[in-house]
Amino acid sequence: MTGTTQxxxxxxxxxxxxxxxxxxxxxxxxxxxxxxxxxxxxxxxLGLGCTLSILAIVLIVQARMGSATKAPSEDESPADYRTIAxxxxxxxxxxxxxxxxxxxxxxxxxxxxxxxxAGRGWASTLLITVISVLASYWLFKDALGVPLPQGIxxxxx
Amino acid sequence: xxxxxxxMGGFAVxxxxxxxxxxxxxxxxxxxxGVLPGIGPAAGIGxxxxxxxxxxVVGALIMLAGIYYGAMYGGSTTSILxxxxxxxxxxxxxxxxxxxxxxxxxxxxxGIAAIGSFVGGTASxxxxxxxxxxxxxxxxxxxxxxxxxxxxxxxxxxxxxGSRSLTKALAxxxxxxxxxxxxxxxxxxxxxxxxxxxxxLDGIGFVPAVIGLFAIGEILYNLRQAQSVQVLETKxxxxxxxxxxxxxxxxxxxRGTFVGFLLGVLPGAGAVISTFVSYTIERxxxxxxxxxxxxxxEGVAGPETANNAATGGAMVPLLSLxxxxxxxxxxxxxxxxxxxxxxxxxxxxxxxDLFWGLVASMYIGNVMLLILNLPLVGFWASLLRLPxxxxxPLITLFTxxxxxxxxxxxxxxxxxxxxxxLGYLMRExxxxxxxxxxxxxxxxxxxxxxxxSMILSEGSLVGFFTRPISATLLVIAAxxxxxxLFLRLxxxxxxxxxxxTGGQD
Numbered sequence: 297m298t299g300t301t302q303x304x305x306x307x308x309x310x311x312x313x314x315x316x317x318x319x320x321x322x323x324x325x326x327x328x329x330x331x332x333x334x335x336x337x338x339x340x341x342l343g344l345g346c347t348l349s350i351l352a353i354v355l356i357v358q359a360r361m362g363s364a365t366k367a368p369s370e371d372e373s374p375a376d377y378r379t380i381a382x383x384x385x386x387x388x389x390x391x392x393x394x395x396x397x398x399x400x401x402x403x404x405x406x407x408x409x410x411x412x413x414a415g416r417g418w419a420s421t422l423l424i425t426v427i428s429v430l431a432s433y434w435l436f437k438d439a440l441g442v443p444l445p446q447g448i449x450x451x452x453x
Numbered sequence: 454x455x456x457x458x459x460x461m462g463g464f465a466v467x468x469x470x471x472x473x474x475x476x477x478x479x480x481x482x483x484x485x486x487g488v489l490p491g492i493g494p495a496a497g498i499g500x501x502x503x504x505x506x507x508x509x510v511v512g513a514l515i516m517l518a519g520i521y522y523g524a525m526y527g528g529s530t531t532s533i534l535x536x537x538x539x540x541x542x543x544x545x546x547x548x549x550x551x552x553x554x555x556x557x558x559x560x561x562x563x564g565i566a567a568i569g570s571f572v573g574g575t576a577s578x579x580x581x582x583x584x585x586x587x588x589x590x591x592x593x594x595x596x597x598x599x600x601x602x603x604x605x606x607x608x609x610x611x612x613x614x615g616s617r618s619l620t621k622a623l624a625x626x627x628x629x630x631x632x633x634x635x636x637x638x639x640x641x642x643x644x645x646x647x648x649x650x651x652x653x654l655d656g657i658g659f660v661p662a663v664i665g666l667f668a669i670g671e672i673l674y675n676l677r678q679a680q681s682v683q684v685l686e687t688k689x690x691x692x693x694x695x696x697x698x699x700x701x702x703x704x705x706x707x708r709g710t711f712v713g714f715l716l717g718v719l720p721g722a723g724a725v726i727s728t729f730v731s732y733t734i735e736r737x738x739x740x741x742x743x744x745x746x747x748x749x750x751e752g753v754a755g756p757e758t759a760n761n762a763a764t765g766g767a768m769v770p771l772l773s774l775x776x777x778x779x780x781x782x783x784x785x786x787x788x789x790x791x792x793x794x795x796x797x798x799x800x801x802x803x804x805x806d807l808f809w810g811l812v813a814s815m816y817i818g819n820v821m822l823l824i825l826n827l828p829l830v831g832f833w834a835s836l837l838r839l840p841x842x843x844x845x846p847l848i849t850l851f852t853x854x855x856x857x858x859x860x861x862x863x864x865x866x867x868x869x870x871x872x873x874x875l876g877y878l879m880r881e882x883x884x885x886x887x888x889x890x891x892x893x894x895x896x897x898x899x900x901x902x903x904x905x906s907m908i909l910s911e912g913s914l915v916g917f918f919t920r921p922i923s924a925t926l927l928v929i930a931a932x933x934x935x936x937x938l939f940l941r942l943x944x945x946x947x948x949x950x951x952x953x954t955g956g957q958d
Contacts, residue, residue, distance in 0.1 A: 309882045313624055320631055320646075327643055332912030335904045337638040337645055341631060348627040354620050375677040383673060383849075384874055390853060391866035403850060410846035420843075428847055432854065440504050442858045 306359035314352035320345030382413060398447020403429045456582060463809025467817055472512050472810070479516035480818045483523020484825055486540075488531055488833050490841070491675055492848055493540035494524040495781045495890065496668035499660050500855030502788045510792040511807055515814040517788050521781055522574055522764040522815065525724060526822045529566040529757050530833050533559055542724040542760040545732045549745065549752030556748050561694040565750055566757040567826040568694070569706045573758035574819040576710045577717065577765025581772070582812055584718070585801070588773035592798040597905035598917050600776065602926035603720070604899045607770075607778040608891055609930040610721020616885040619937060625879070626888035632657050633896020640904065652864035659787050659893050661856040661868040663780075666886055668852040669869060670876015672845050694750065702754035705735050709758030716759070717766020720778035724763040728756035765815070772796050772808055776895070780887045783894035 320341055330336025390406040407429055411421040436442040466472065486497035498517050505513035528543030533550035546566065553562040595603075612622030635646045636656030647653040694702070709731045716722040716730060735755045736745045745752055767782050775797025777783040789796050794807070801808050826833075856869035879886055910916025918924045 305882055309878075309884070313628070317627075323646060327645060328641065332907055332914075334912075335907050337641045337643040340900045340903060341634045341645065344627050344631045344634070348624060348631065351620055351624040351627060355624060358618070358620060377677075379676050380673050380877065383676060384870065384877075387669070387849070387853065387870045387873065388867075391863060391870050394857065394866055395863045399854075403854070406853070407846055407850050410849055411843070414842035414846055416842060424843060424847075428850060432850065436504075436854060436858065441507055442504065443861055444854075444857075445863075 303359055307356055310352050310355035310359055313355065314349055317345045317347075317349030317352055321349065379413060383410065386410065386413075394447075395445045396447055398449045399444040400429060400433060400449055401447060403432070456586070459805060459809045460582065460813060462806065463811075463813035466511060466806050466810030467515065467813035472515050472814060473817070475508070475512040475516040476519050476814045476818050477821060479519020480523040480526075480821050480825065482516075483520035483525075484527035484822065484833060485836075486520060487524035487527020487529075487543070488539050488836055489844060489848070490531060490537050490539055491672055491845055492668055492852075493671075494521050495784050496664055496671070496852070497524065498781065498784050498788065499663040500668065500852055502660055502784075502791060503855065503858035505788070506791070510789075510794050511810050513788065513792060514785075514807070514811055515818075517785060518768070518811060518815060519818045521785070522761060522818065523822055525574070525757075525760045525764055526567065526570045526826050527833065528760075529570070529753070530563065530826075530830060531837060533562045533566065533753070534834055535837055542728055542763075543757075544725075545728040545756040546753055548732065549749050552746065552748035553750065553753065558748065561698050561750065562753050563830050564827065565694045565698060565702050565754045567823060567830070569702065569709060569754045569758035570761040570826070571819055571823045572706050573710045573713055573760070573762035574765065574822075575816060577714045577762040578812060578815045578819070580714045580718075580762075581765045581769050581815075584769050585773040585808070588769065589798040589801045592774050595774070595798075595922070596920070597902040597909065598920050598923040599926070600774075601899060601902035601906055602917060602923040602930070603770075603774065603776050604895045604902070606926045606930045607720035607776060608888060608895065609933050610719065611779065611891050612721075612885070612888050613933040614721050614726055615887050617883070619934065621883070622885045622888050623934070625884055625886070626892045629889035629892025630896045630899065632662075632889075633893050634900065639897075639901070652862060656897075657868060657893070658859055658865055659784070659890075660791075660859045661865040662872045662893055663784055663787075663890055664852050664856045665869040665872025665874075666876040666879075666889060667780075668848065669873025670880060670886065672849055673873060673877035674880040675845070698750050701749075701751055704738070705731070705751040705755035706758045708734055708738075709755040710762045712755075713759030713762025714766040717763030718769045719766075720770060720776075722763075723767055723779040723781075724760040727759040727763045731755040731759035761819075768815075772811070773798065773801070775800070776898075777891070780890040783891045787894055 324338040324342035324345055327338030327341070328336035329338040329342055386406055386409050390402050393402050393405075404425055408421055408425045411424055412418075416424070433444065437444050467476070482497070482501065483494065486492055486494060498520050501517065501520065505516060508516070524540055525542055528539035529546045529550065531537050531539040532543040532547035533554050536547050536551040538544040538547055550562045550566070553559065608626045609623075612626055613619055616622035633656070635653055637644055637647075637654050644654065709727075712731050712734065713724070713727040716727040717724065732752055732755060735749075735751045736742050739745065739749070739751065767779050771777045771782045771786060775786075775795060777786045786796065794800065794804070853866060853869065856865050857863065859865055876886060878884075906916060917927055
């Protein structure tokens with residue numbers, strides 16, 4: 297990231313934290329804050345929300361003054377945000393599909409997709425996916441006795 | 454002697470076939486986690502906790518502890534051989550270790566790393582054995598004020614020592630504390646920040662959060678650069694350091710043991726920082742400092758001893774006081790809790806078999822690791838021939854499953870993904886992750902201590918300062934936060950170790 301993009305990113309992050317802190321403060325007042333002699337459920341979060349908000353303001357100031365920027369790191373090549381976004385998307389989808397589709401199907405799709413993203417060829421992807429998904433299924437379900445969702449496959453078989 | 458008798462009892466527990474097996478599995482997994490870049494002991498322990506549910510608590514802890522100190526052995530392997538640290542506590546080892554490998558001296562480097570790790574690890578267990586019972590007697594006079602102040606100091610220290618920006622670290626700690634309040638308040642039953650979602654009633658599970666933050670976050674961040682294939686080129690010839698190597702390393706190992714143990718016990722410091730301190734000490738004390746940066750074996754011996762000594766030290770506050778002071782010990786506390794056991798002074802009284810069994814197992818584990826890491830280092834090295842682009846998808850697979858197995862809820866998987874995104878953003882924007890984890894685990898305890906303290910002092914905050922122990926702890930914490938501020942106003946810039954460390958433990 298260039299200098300100014302970095303500063304903007306830092307400010308954005310600090311603003312996000314500020315908004316979150318204020319949100320928490322607001323929500324905490326909806327709970328019973330209680331009094332110092334008998335603290336209620338809202339007291340601790342309220343104090344924390346205020347603390348976070350104050351720290352966030354300090355961060356905004358620091359970011360604008362430039363003292364919060366990271367020293368230029370070794371990454372000369374542009375960051376591969378596309379891959380990161382794709383991986384996150386895949387993880388999200390697997391999280392949502394895990395129970396409906398079941399372990400075997402979901403993890404096969406996930407592992408296969410990740411290996412392809414990682415640059416493996418079709419043959420090696422297929423081989424590694426099959427071995428690792430089956431091995432892990434056996435390991436968790438039979439060796440360790442962990443219940444895993446069967447999903448659609450369970451109903452078909 | 455009382456201690457020896459208890460220790461014998463501990464060996465009786467640790468030497469059962471089952472516990473020996475768990476110990477072995479733990480140290481092997483730990484070495485593996487240490488060797489593999491992209492996953493560290495905190496995430497590794499987090500992923501494996503659910504798998505210990507069917508085990509009894511002693512065996513589970515033996516195994517999880519084995520992962521912790523085992524990782525400190527394994528991390529040096531990748532640092533030395535391919536200049537990629539297996540985890541944060543081995544970063545410093547690569548400075549001299551990789552240089553030695555380039556000179557064809559990978560063998561002695563690995564050898565001295567293993568020897569130093571063994572000495573540091575074993576000595577720190579002796580320290581743990583002697584210090585913990587003493588601290589327990591001190592802790593029996595601890596009330597809620599003292600516990601709150603100690604936890605606050607721990608969080609402050611982790612923030613101060615582990616990050617370039619104290620403000621960012623404290624903000625992350627506050628964030629972690631806020632996230633720990635999500636769910637049903639145990640005292641009043643009120644629902645906090647659940648927004649009507651049933652799954653949030655129990656709060657944000659710390660295991661999925663740790664897995665997401667540390668494992669997934671790290672993997673995502675490593676994807677920034679196109680993957681370069683690691684090629685292991687160096688052949689490992691004779692493992693044994695020469696007589697000269699041993700002579701040079703003796704002092705470093707001795708100093709590393711003390712430095713590591715002390716920094717391990719200290720709240721907030723830990724294995725990573727101890728390696729930097731040890732390296733700096735060795736360089737300052739050396740009669741030939743120009744050798745550093747070109748394969749000075751003391752630069753391997755000292756830090757590797759220190760990071761293992763720090764693991765024993767870190768167990769001291771966890772086991773004797775029940776207060777973890779680093780992310781890894783925070784995760785271990787979570788493991789205790791999930792097994793229905795609370796470490797601390799009462800545990801030493803009620804279940805001495807647990808403490809002494811664990812201590813004895815750590816001695817045994819270190820011996821196992823010495824064997825694993827000397828003759829068998831070739832096996833670990835061959836793992837490094839596996840390309841990273843096979844490793845990271847598989848690690849992702851295992852961590853996702855790990856997140857599910859805690860409670861068999863797919864909502865936990867969503868937490869893993871969300872915290873993974875958070876972890877990635879934090880690394881991208883240079884926010885430290887360690888304070889979040891520590892705060893997430895300590896949050897509930899801190900809040901209940903705070904509320905109890907307020908009730909006891911009848912609403913007065915002065916209570917924290919009239920009690921001597923609590924006051925001391927709070928003053929130290931305040932000094933850490935306000936100190937740099939004053940120094941900056943006075944003109945000098947206070948940027949100590951924080952500049953060198955990267956944050957994670």
